[in-house]
Amino acid sequence: MKGFDKLNKAFDSRVRLGVMSILVVNDWVKYGDLKERLSLTDGNLASHIASLEKLSYLEVRKEFVGKRPQTSYKISKTGKRAFEQHLNGLEELLKGKQ
Amino acid sequence: MKGFDKLNKAFDSRVRLGVMSILVVNDWVKYGDLKERLSLTDGNLASHIASLEKLSYLEVRKEFVGKRPQTSYKISKTGKRAFEQHLNGLEELLKGKQ
DNA sequence: TTAAAGTACTTTGTGTTACAAAGTAAATGT
DNA sequence: ACATTTACTTTGTAACACAAAGTACTTTAA
Numbered sequence: 001m002k003g004f005d006k007l008n009k010a011f012d013s014r015v016r017l018g019v020m021s022i023l024v025v026n027d028w029v030k031y032g033d034l035k036e037r038l039s040l041t042d043g044n045l046a047s048h049i050a051s052l053e054k055l056s057y058l059e060v061r062k063e064f065v066g067k068r069p070q071t072s073y074k075i076s077k078t079g080k081r082a083f084e085q086h087l088n089g090l091e092e093l094l095k096g097k098q
Numbered sequence: 099m100k101g102f103d104k105l106n107k108a109f110d111s112r113v114r115l116g117v118m119s120i121l122v123v124n125d126w127v128k129y130g131d132l133k134e135r136l137s138l139t140d141g142n143l144a145s146h147i148a149s150l151e152k153l154s155y156l157e158v159r160k161e162f163v164g165k166r167p168q169t170s171y172k173i174s175k176t177g178k179r180a181f182e183q184h185l186n187g188l189e190e191l192l193k194g195k196q
Numbered sequence: 197t198t199a200a201a202g203t204a205c206t207t208t209g210t211g212t213t214a215c216a217a218a219g220t221a222a223a224t225g226t
Numbered sequence: 227a228c229a230t231t232t233a234c235t236t237t238g239t240a241a242c243a244c245a246a247a248g249t250a251c252t253t254t255a256a
Contacts, residue, residue, distance in 0.1 A: 001120065001135045007112045013214080014105045021191045022099065031233060037099045044215055046234055051213095062233095067223060069232055087192070093119045094185065111243080129204065142244055144205055149242095160204095165252065167203055 006089025008082055010055055015040065015048045020057070020083050023075040028061065031071040049073065057082060104187025106180055108153055113138065113146045118155070118181050121173040126159065129169040147171065155180060 011017050018038045022029055035045050052058050057079030061072045075083070109115050116136045120127055133143050150156050155177030159170045173181070 001116055003119075004112070004116050004136060007115070009112065012110050012112060014102070014107065014110060015214085017105070017188075018099055018102050018191065021101075024192075032231095035233095038102060041216060042232090042234065043217075043236085047214080050234095064223095069222080069234095071233065090115075090188070093116065094122075113243085130202095133204095139245060140203090140205065141207085141246075145243080167205095167251085169204065 001093065003089040003092025003094075006085055006092065008086040008089075010052065010057070011083065011086045013048065015044065016052060019045075019048060019052065019073075020075065020079070023058070023073060024080065024083055027074050028072040029074075031073070034073070052079070055079075055082075099191065101187040101190025101192075104183055104190065106184040106187075108150065108155070109181065109184045111146065113142065114150060117143075117146060117150065117171075118173065118177070121156070121171060122178065122181055125172050126170040127172075129171070132171070150177070153177075153180070 011020060015038065019034060022034060022037060031045070031049075034040075034049075035042065038045065040048075049058065053060065055078075057076055059074045059076050061074070063070055063072075109118060113136065117132060120132065120135060129143075129147075132138075132147075133140065136143065138146075147156065151158065153176075155174055157172045157174050159172070161168055161170075
């Protein structure tokens with residue numbers, strides 16, 4: 001099946017798809033913003049982010065703003081490449097008979 | 099997140115995405131063809147198909163060809179609608195900042 | 197006539213994942 | 227002192243993925 005083997009297991013999940021879609025067009029998105037935009041609980045978002053981090057698909061920045069901790073995420077080069085591959089696969093899969 | 103809530107849990111899996119992508123452009127595809135085109139084991143394909151059937155996303159036809167059993171699948175109206183919704187969601191998710 | 201192989205499953209077993217809820221830690225606001 | 231905020235981690239449960247083996251029936255081959 002054309003395109004099928006380009007699909008990346010990492011992007012099966014709606015949550016990780018959502019995270020990547022946000023990060024592919026926005027740099028340095030705050031943890032809290034991801035949580036809110038995707039309507040997720042902390043534990044759920046954190047675990048999905050952890051799995052993307054483990055694949056080096058994300059860059060992480062931890063800083064203090066005011067005196068509050070703030071974590072932000074950016075898609076990495078590897079992550080961007082992987083995501084685009086996946087989207088290519090999807091497109092091929094969908095536009096082609098045969 | 100725009101589009102995110104249109105994503106259908108049923109299509110998270112690469113396998114079910116593959117099945118639906120094939121069926122959305124081909125009517126009455128044989129079980130064996132699905133298996134081969136997606137390089138799946140019997141058990142794996144059968145269980146994914148069962149879950150799509152349970153959602154009434156597929157129509158099933160069982161017949162004998164020669165004297166061999168042959169099962170074929172076609173996407174149902176519901177299935178088509180659901181799949182298109184999902185693809186819409188994906189598109190929205192990906193093309194839009196904000 | 198025993199044996200192998202095809203078709204479409206189901207069952208079994210194991211490991212992975214998803215998720216909510218609760219807990220943690222360090223600081224701030226009241 | 228106490229609640230709140232931020233960003234997690236831990237815990238527990240349920241769902242899911244998958245390969246491999248088993249089932250049932252038939253056909254073809256030796």
